[in-house]
Amino acid sequence: MAKMIIAGNWKMFNNIQASIELVSGLKRLVTANPGCEVVVCPPFTSLEAVGNYLKDSPIKLGAQNMHFEENGAFTGEISAEMLLSVGCVYVILGHSERRAIFGESDELINKKIKKALSKNLLPIFCIGETLQERESNITFDVIKKQVTEGLAGISADDMLKVVVAYEPVWAIGTGKTASPAQAQEVHAFIRNLLGQLYNSTVAAAITIQYGGSVKPENAVELLGQPDINGALVGGACLKADSFNSIIEAASK
Numbered sequence: 001m002a003k004m005i006i007a008g009n010w011k012m013f014n015n016i017q018a019s020i021e022l023v024s025g026l027k028r029l030v031t032a033n034p035g036c037e038v039v040v041c042p043p044f045t046s047l048e049a050v051g052n053y054l055k056d057s058p059i060k061l062g063a064q065n066m067h068f069e070e071n072g073a074f075t076g077e078i079s080a081e082m083l084l085s086v087g088c089v090y091v092i093l094g095h096s097e098r099r100a101i102f103g104e105s106d107e108l109i110n111k112k113i114k115k116a117l118s119k120n121l122l123p124i125f126c127i128g129e130t131l132q133e134r135e136s137n138i139t140f141d142v143i144k145k146q147v148t149e150g151l152a153g154i155s156a157d158d159m160l161k162v163v164v165a166y167e168p169v170w171a172i173g174t175g176k177t178a179s180p181a182q183a184q185e186v187h188a189f190i191r192n193l194l195g196q197l198y199n200s201t202v203a204a205a206i207t208i209q210y211g212g213s214v215k216p217e218n219a220v221e222l223l224g225q226p227d228i229n230g231a232l233v234g235g236a237c238l239k240a241d242s243f244n245s246i247i248e249a250a251s252k
């Protein structure tokens with residue numbers, strides 16, 4: 001049975017002071033709702049402060065990106081070791097904003113996933129189709145390519161540490177959410193594909209999060225779908241109350 005995980009992607013929001021304010025609201029609220037795993041992914045500059053603040057709390061720390069090399073002359077990049085040193089447990093990889101704005105390919109994302117796994121950092125591996133791809137009826141082809149190439153060469157044992165986040169690009173930050181049926185259809189497809197690439201035990205155990213304008217008003221219905229095991233939340237995670245409502249929906 002897959003674990004329910006709610007993760008908040010803060011993107012490029014919040015300096016250190018604002019980060020601590022946000023997480024202090026969560027720490028208070030989340031302690032009372034331990035029904036699912038909760039992850040916060042602040043920007044790099046806030047990771048250490050938030051990590052220290054969250055010590056002894058059930059909330060886990062995640063980063064939003066990392067480089068695939070151990071270290072080296074890669075100006076502006078951050079390594080897996082660096083993330084571990086500030087207390088990260090998770091790292092978001094292949095977010096659609098990284099793919100679209102920073103040109104990340106499936107091959108590059110695959111290297112990052114392998115590096116994260118080799119360091120025992122848990123990847124939140126993002127996939128999803130654009131509006132144009134959905135309207136051209138190639139959603140399943142796109143998802144299949146992203147999954148197959150993103151996970152190439154990853155063993156079944158390592159796969160058990162990967163969280164998959166299905167995020168239709170047209171639903172991210174747009175206020176448009178996939179309907180529960182639309183999301184469930186793709187989640188079932190992903191789980192079935194994982195069954196073919198690995199086996200039925202792995203497929204059943206993998207957390208497949210939905211992401212794309214998840215908010216308190218739609219969380220219960222989305223998270224109630226059989227193949228949706230959590231959410232990757234952008235906009236609605238920037239306010240403690242709305243993120244907490246989503247966590248409550250997941251705990252039900």
Ligand code: PEP
Nearest residue numbers: 172173211212213234235
């Ligand atoms: C995201 O950034 O992963 C995301 C899903 O954003 P939003 O919830 O704002 O659509």
